Amino acid sequence: MSEDKLTPRAENYSEWYNQLVQRAELADYAPVRGCMVVRPYGWALWENIQQALDGRFKATGHVNASFPLFIPMSFLEKEKEHVEGFSPELAVVTIGGGQTLEEPLVVRPTSETIIGHMYSKWIKSYRDLPVLINQWANVVRWEMRTRLFLRTLEFFWQEGHTAHATAQEAEEETRRILDLYTDFAVNEAAVPVVPGLKSKTEKFAGALHSYSIEAMMGDTKALQSGTSHNLGQNFAKAFEIQYLDQNNQLQHCWTTSWGVSTRFVGAIIMTHGDDQGLILPPRLAPIQIVIVPIFRSDEEFSLVMPVVEQVKAALAGFRVKVDDRSEVTPGFKYHDWEMRGVPLRLEIGPKDVQNGTVMAARRDIPGKAGKTLIQQDQIAAQVSELLKTIQASLLQRATEFRDSNIHEPKDYADLQNIVQNGWAYAWWCEDAACEAKVKEDTKATTRCIPLDQEGGSGRCIVCGQPAARKVYFARAY
RNA sequence: CGGGGUGUAGCGCAGUUGGCAGCGCACCGCGUUUGGGACGCGGGGGUCGGCGGUUCAAGUCCGCCCACCCCGACCA
Numbered sequence: 001m002s003e004d005k006l007t008p009r010a011e012n013y014s015e016w017y018n019q020l021v022q023r024a025e026l027a028d029y030a031p032v033r034g035c036m037v038v039r040p041y042g043w044a045l046w047e048n049i050q051q052a053l054d055g056r057f058k059a060t061g062h063v064n065a066s067f068p069l070f071i072p073m074s075f076l077e078k079e080k081e082h083v084e085g086f087s088p089e090l091a092v093v094t095i096g097g098g099q100t101l102e103e104p105l106v107v108r109p110t111s112e113t114i115i116g117h118m119y120s121k122w123i124k125s126y127r128d129l130p131v132l133i134n135q136w137a138n139v140v141r142w143e144m145r146t147r148l149f150l151r152t153l154e155f156f157w158q159e160g161h162t163a164h165a166t167a168q169e170a171e172e173e174t175r176r177i178l179d180l181y182t183d184f185a186v187n188e189a190a191v192p193v194v195p196g197l198k199s200k201t202e203k204f205a206g207a208l209h210s211y212s213i214e215a216m217m218g219d220t221k222a223l224q225s226g227t228s229h230n231l232g233q234n235f236a237k238a239f240e241i242q243y244l245d246q247n248n249q250l251q252h253c254w255t256t257s258w259g260v261s262t263r264f265v266g267a268i269i270m271t272h273g274d275d276q277g278l279i280l281p282p283r284l285a286p287i288q289i290v291i292v293p294i295f296r297s298d299e300e301f302s303l304v305m306p307v308v309e310q311v312k313a314a315l316a317g318f319r320v321k322v323d324d325r326s327e328v329t330p331g332f333k334y335h336d337w338e339m340r341g342v343p344l345r346l347e348i349g350p351k352d353v354q355n356g357t358v359m360a361a362r363r364d365i366p367g368k369a370g371k372t373l374i375q376q377d378q379i380a381a382q383v384s385e386l387l388k389t390i391q392a393s394l395l396q397r398a399t400e401f402r403d404s405n406i407h408e409p410k411d412y413a414d415l416q417n418i419v420q421n422g423w424a425y426a427w428w429c430e431d432a433a434c435e436a437k438v439k440e441d442t443k444a445t446t447r448c449i450p451l452d453q454e455g456g457s458g459r460c461i462v463c464g465q466p467a468a469r470k471v472y473f474a475r476a477y
Numbered sequence: 478c479g480g481g482g483u484g485u486a487g488c489g490c491a492g493u494u495g496g497c498a499g500c501g502c503a504c505c506g507c508g509u510u511u512g513g514g515a516c517g518c519g520g521g522g523g524u525c526g527g528c529g530g531u532u533c534a535a536g537u538c539c540g541c542c543c544a545c546c547c548c549g550a551c552c553a
Binding site for chain 2: 005014015018029031033085088089110139141143144145150151155157204212223224225226227259260261262263264292294295296297300326328329330331332333334335336347349350351352359361367368477
């Protein structure tokens with residue numbers, strides 16, 4: 001239950017986040033360090049995220065499958081950069097059934113290797129391509145520092161793994177998924193994101209290059225909210241994923257991988273949440289509308305409840321919850337559902353029964369300002385309209401916040417200043433040394449080179465050498 | 478793994494020179510309440526993180542260990 005006020009965001013952002021996650025009953029700490037229990041309400045949100053993504057995957061020809069949790073250690077070692085990237089954070093099983101294993105098994109940190117192994121068995125001909133498989137799974141990465149949803153030892157995600165005949169097709173797939181993620185983030189979660197290319201130092205271990213969608217959180221830090229990797233032929237060569245082309249020539253495939261994780265729940269929390277608690281975008285909210293009946297006596301109760309049921313029935317197409325708890329007051333319920341981020345609350349009391357009205361309160365506009373009186377006979381249409389408005393206003397608000405916190409530095413000193421409380425958008429020569437210097441001086445890293453560039457050229461903000469593209473520098477989660 | 482902090486009821490905490498383990502919230506019962514976090518009365522709930530030591534007596538003093546949180550290095 002949400003009995004007290006949250007620590008305000010301005011006072012201590014991470015404290016606000018931790019309290020919100022627990023009080024909104026999204027997740028709780030597990031008895032294992034760094035692990036979380038996703039509670040039913042948090043999981044329902046994740047399920048809605050899954051549904052929105054899965055529908056998009058299916059619509060673009062992908063199919064789901066499931067690969068093993070355990071991966072032979074030797075598989076990881078087949079791709080040099082991959083094993084170097086992941087070895088520090090592997091959980092390794094050395095005993096099974098009381099016996100020391102011949103070969104240690106890695107608990108998957110990601111599945112490129114074992115899927116690559118299977119693809120080499122399955123793919124023989126150009127007629128077998130492309131292979132477009134996704135899996136919804138849990139993975140384990142032994143992180144030093146953990147935070148609920150944002151970074152835990154075990155997390156849930158989807159990982160897509162595709163194999164193609166040509167480099168061009170693989171790149172098209174990588175970009176198609178990046179677009180798909182962008183569409184999901186913007187249109188389902190109302191989280192404005194910047195799609196772009198990761199720098200060499202920030203790319204996935206083993207990839208040719210990586211793309212990401214980057215979102216700005218309420219404290220102006222960046223959160224990588226989804227990634228799409230063009231793996232080139234690196235894994236195809238390591239796992240001998242080969243096919244015969246039309247000319248009977250043996251060719252290595254071109255592969256991709258891409259993922260969105262439960263971290264995205266953190267993105268939603270930190271993009272929309274306020275000091276009252278969570279604010280969920282209507283399209284993903286497990287409960288879109290909560291109805292709070294108001295009554296003083298048994299007579300009023302029996303007067304009000306039939307109307308509550310009528311309204312609920314009229315809203316059959318929506319995810320509606322009637323809060324009929326008798327042990328708490330309406331005021332308590334308001335705060336309670338505000339903590340949980342339900343986008344729209346309907347209050348129905350004796351006055352409404354008499355007047356044929358319903359009081360609607362928008363979660364995104366606190367207090368009286370967000371309340372409007374709706375006629376009962378127009379409830380479905382009005383609610384539908386309100387939810388759309390809330391969805392749009394969340395996106396607009398988040399976009400305005402982000403844009404007002406992105407600045408173009410005029411020199412290096414200015415950049416150092418900007419990244420303390422915002423993103424710096426600047427020319428960069430794409431040399432890792434300049435990236436490293438910024439990180440050293442400010443803790444900010446390059447987030448991505450946005451695909452949408454206005455063109456032209458300039459001088460690297462760090463070293464002054466010629467630069468062809470601009471990049472975002474920001475502190476990140 | 479380095480630095481800091483915290484472990485006492487479900488949660489948040491108090492517990493003085495060592496002397497019957499407490500408070501608020503939550504929970505259960507009854508009654509009154511209910512349009513922005515209601516109130517009264519009654520009640521249940523504890524290996525004081527663990528192990529060892531000092532002492533007539535340890536939540537309190539000493540030692541060791543463990544866990545978790547925060548800040549760093551690493552990361553979806």
